Amino acid sequence: MAVGDVSMPQMHVVKGVKIGTAEAYVRYQNRRDLVIFEFSEGTQVAGVFTQNAFCAAPVHLSKAHLLAGNPRYLVINTGNANAGTGKIGMQNAEATCAKLAELANVKVTEILPFSTGVIGEQLPIERLVKGLQPALDNLNENAWLDAATGIMTTDTTPKGASEQFVLDGVTYTMTGISKGAGMIRPNMATMLSYVATDAPISRELVQLLLKETVNVSFNRITVDGDTSTNDSCIFAATGQAGGIEINSVNDARYSVVLGVLTRVMKRLAQLIVRDGEGATKFITVAVEGGANTQECCDIAYSIAHSPLVKTAIFASDPNWGRILAAIGYAGVPNLDVEKIQVWLDDVQICKDGGAAEDYTEEAGAHVMSQSEMTIRVDLGRGDAKDTVYTCDLSYDYVKINADYRS
Amino acid sequence: MAVGDVSMPQMHVVKGVKIGTAEAYVRYQNRRDLVIFEFSEGTQVAGVFTQNAFCAAPVHLSKAHLLAGNPRYLVINTGNANAGTGKIGMQNAEATCAKLAELANVKVTEILPFSTGVIGEQLPIERLVKGLQPALDNLNENAWLDAATGIMTTDTTPKGASEQFVLDGVTYTMTGISKGAGMIRPNMATMLSYVATDAPISRELVQLLLKETVNVSFNRITVDGDTSTNDSCIFAATGQAGGIEINSVNDARYSVVLGVLTRVMKRLAQLIVRDGEGATKFITVAVEGGANTQECCDIAYSIAHSPLVKTAIFASDPNWGRILAAIGYAGVPNLDVEKIQVWLDDVQICKDGGAAEDYTEEAGAHVMSQSEMTIRVDLGRGDAKDTVYTCDLSYDYVKINADYRS
Structure with a gap:
């Protein structure tokens, strides 16, 4: 169904990023629907979120946790958006974070939760929480394709982009995934994207890079003009490939990273349009x-x-x-x-x-x-x-x- | 196809308004596609027009002529919107007015032209002008249904509303027609409406009444969100049923007229939605x-x-x-x-x-x-x-x- 070449590229490993997936039976049987990202200590993370006034419980919580410090884990479920779910929805998002914090031995504010799927139904929190340990158990560096598949709702294809680039003789990787096929799916909600690099970048510049590149990628696509309650995009820099931290926009390496991230984000955004609902062009x-x-x-x-x-x-x-x-x-x-x-x-x-x-x-x-x-x-x-x-x-x-x- | 009861009501005659129609072969054979309204001397006319920057040549001309004085004739063709037609389009709109002015023996600025239909093609001006005399020849008070039919593009039904009301013992009529089925039709362009009353109303209040009622009727409908290049709505008060001119909003009769016009305009606007492209609800x-x-x-x-x-x-x-x-x-x-x-x-x-x-x-x-x-x-x-x-x-x-x- 998707337009043009939407095949997954080779998904290069990002040093400092591990991914675990599990079948938690949130809505469907026999599919991965729970994804955990683990970032190495010191990873700088930035996020942008939907402007929709009806934003979902996990969006509220992710924003609050991002303000509190640097996240070590992302936990994402598909099948249920946890949006339009009121106080119980917020309690469920908090319970997910609390359980993962306990299992992974980190602070609850070091976890960012994300949900995508049906609006207006409560999360099956018991099943979801049961899936956390299995997902942690299979954390590994080579699971980007599993993650891309594990966050799909009614997408017809997993979506990924990956590049390698060299700065001062060091080879770095920029790899990311996205999901979404309408700005809102048939009561699915909707666009998620996660991009990580192992280049060393200061927190301030991670935020700036995300803002600059979202504006020419995810903020420049439309399928039907509807804006989701759950849209989120996360960019993380682990620094685990080594080198001296990039902390100034005047550093020549900043321009290189900006160029790579722009290409990756544009590709991830355009993949959503190419997989747009009913799209033929x-x-x-x-x-x-x-x-x-x-x-x-x-x-x-x-x-x-x-x-x-x-x-x-x-x-x-x-x-x-x-x-x-x-x-x-x-x-x-x-x-x-x-x-x-x-x-x-x-x-x-x-x-x-x-x-x-x-x-x-x-x-x-x-x-x-x-x-x-x-x-x-x-x-x-x-x-x-x-x-x-x-x-x-x-x-x-x-x-x-x-x-x-x- | 249209939703609910969209049948034409009894279209009461408006004293001082005559309507002539003709087959001018603008785009199709065997259909009325040219409509002329004749207003008695002293009729007060107000108009509102599309806000689209690409507004059509006849819209420009109608606006200019309305500023110049009180129109005596409206001339409307369907089948061709005369929009996106540049200088030649404006010359054609002017030529239509000039010929009708000559035949009807009025000033060219006393004529308002309207077009609806395909965008981007030149009017077949020779055929159009040839239809003017036949349309003038059959001017009569009882042709509102013919007019409603004569301005249709791909509408599935003619659209009309008509009411009678009594002020100080005098019976007045408010009758109107509209056309349109999407905010833009498949390269048709689009919504037109003409409403007339034989009540005596000052020019200032005719304009105010139109503005007030358009805001709760035609400015409150949407089929697909697309705004046409040709949208126009005209309200005329002939005063030919007699009585003392209404020239103050504090006149109790003003509220009655406002109520009647609001109902007529809402009905005409809602008929467009009921006949919306593909509408089932x-x-x-x-x-x-x-x-x-x-x-x-x-x-x-x-x-x-x-x-x-x-x-x-x-x-x-x-x-x-x-x-x-x-x-x-x-x-x-x-x-x-x-x-x-x-x-x-x-x-x-x-x-x-x-x-x-x-x-x-x-x-x-x-x-x-x-x-x-x-x-x-x-x-x-x-x-x-x-x-x-x-x-x-x-x-x-x-x-x-x-x-x-x-």
């Missing part, structure tokens, strides 16, 4: 020539969210009036439509706000028939630009979301 | 207990736009986690989720931010299985409220929008 929406980045982003999202643009792409119909309309209602003030150019890949469809003279439906339809394409818009009023990734809207999107619980 | 989203109207409106639209909520309703699945998530990502600051209540009709599904204790899936599914339902949200932080109308998202929405041009 992967679409890059690139807006340039803006007065500022925000207006480029607003227009890119307006196009990427438009059900009419997305159904036209599903039908390989170069229906450019829908793209113009989506630009027009993005709410950008004082837009001079006569300066706007629009391309489908290299085919210019709109010139100075009207149809391009040499445009033909055949040329447009050819681009639209591909499984990957770029919609490029030039606003003609500045140097700012931004890019958003999305997929088309197909029968299967409705089918998946309408049929899920029936 | 009509949904009222009512948000109350807000700190202000804007946040109620934002949350209502967030729910009404959510593809996940709309597909769940299509599937009669009381998937309340999706409603909570949509409330949570509406961007309302400092929302206390523990104060939020949600009902499906009279069934409380969410109490104090979690599942209501006595809620059962059976009760929720029963409400969801109906063709009409209300999602009611209480934010528990004030007295403001607002209501939005929408429909579900079905396979047919994708089918209609993906298949239209193939």
